[in-house]
Amino acid sequence: MARLPLAGIRITDFTWIGAGSYATKILADFGADVIKIESSRRLDSLRMAAPYKDGIKGVNRSGYFADRNASKRSITIDMKHPRAFGLIEKLIAQSDIVANNFTPGVMERFGLAYEAVCRIKPDVIYLAMSMQGSSGPEHRYLGYGASMAALTGLQHLTGLPGREPAGTGTNFPDHVPNPCHAAFAVLAALRHRRRTGEGQYIDLAQTEPTIALLGPTFLDLTVNGRLQQPNGNEHAWAAPHGVYPCQGVDRWIAICVMDDGEWAALIEVLGNPDWACEEALRRGDARYARRAELDAHLGSATARWVAEELMHELQAHGVPAGVV
Incomplete structure (x- = not known):
């Protein structure tokens, strides 16, 4: 088998549930050694999401979880255990990337803020994927794909005129814009490190890639003064x-x-x-x-x-x- 592009790259992966897990899966599929960290006290809740293999519920039987975590290795560590930090420290020292999609403050409570991780691995690429970024008046807001779609206006625009917003049928920000932007940013950081020896801190506010989907909508308002409204399956000028x-x-x-x-x-x-x-x-x-x-x-x-x-x-x- 041909050597994959990211072979030799290791990722300590604290992401869970949606966009973060998809972002690291993209990297894993291209050859990165992704080691998923879960708390033994609090597993990734997606493990308990249907559908299940053979219809039997279980933490290792969720197709939903498998879809986001294929190609990875995993380990459970109780981050509150006195020996947990030492194990994580050894793992980070052997890693190129540390990724999380927690609300700001969680990694800090683990003792794994960017500055602390840099002391362990000076050229680390640190990916943080919270809803609103690590600073600003709303940085501690917790959100998932559905709430991001609502906040940015994507839900409002996805529906029939005069009816309640229908949404995209799934948490679209979790599946396309946010994991893809994150994976691309990591690739850019790896290239930068290869050229300069410097790591990177990637602070990706997940609302921003979702807003980027609506570029024509914002241009229509700012250039044409037209506020777009839900139009169901209609096109702006083509029919049927x-x-x-x-x-x-x-x-x-x-x-x-x-x-x-x-x-x-x-x-x-x-x-x-x-x-x-x-x-x-x-x-x-x-x-x-x-x-x-x-x-x-x-x-x-x-x-x-x-x-x-x-x-x-x-x-x-x-x-x-x-x-x-």
Whole structure:
């Protein structure tokens, strides 16, 4: 097997639950030796999250936990035990990276603030991933992916007009922006250390990568004076663009028509129904103006199809489509 890019890099990993565990998993998948530290008195609570292997509940049977912690080694240490610090000190001395996603103050109570860890390992890369960063008026706020999505406005924008926010269906900040930003920052720090011999303190406030997802939303406000609102599955200018029913119970397909060519291909697959053959609908602006009408017609048409069959047929004709 070829040597992986991060082979030889060791991480003492105090992260747990969501974004932190995903960040170190990314590094582990690229060859880093990640040693996950859990308290023997308080295991990572994700261990008790379903689904479980064979449907049997247990601390080593959670698929949710395994998804975030594959490729790692682990050890349980009671950090309040008198000998705990000595063990951790030896481990850090042999590590390149120390990672945590605790609220500020927890690592300090362990005796493992950045300055203390630097005395053990002067060129350490220290990754701290709290919700609001290590300083500022809200730095002690505790939060998870769902609360970050709500705080930043992501939840508000993800829903149907006039209804309660639906959210993204999962804690999106935990899965994409925050672990990916953290992993990228660690890679940059490793490169810096290779060139200069210096370690780094990475203070990643998890609200900030989540806000970065909303760049166009903020530009729309500051440049155009337009405050964006929830718009469900609609696109800003393209139509039809949404999720439509198919044969069976709760079977759906997502279809995105972004230009006139894709519209022509869509109606060809559907057999050129009368409602779609109006000359004006060849233009994107006309389709967008009548998007609600088109959604209703398209939903009636897709309901006669098996979702997978329609998806493959549309994709073969160059129309973006996917089974939900």
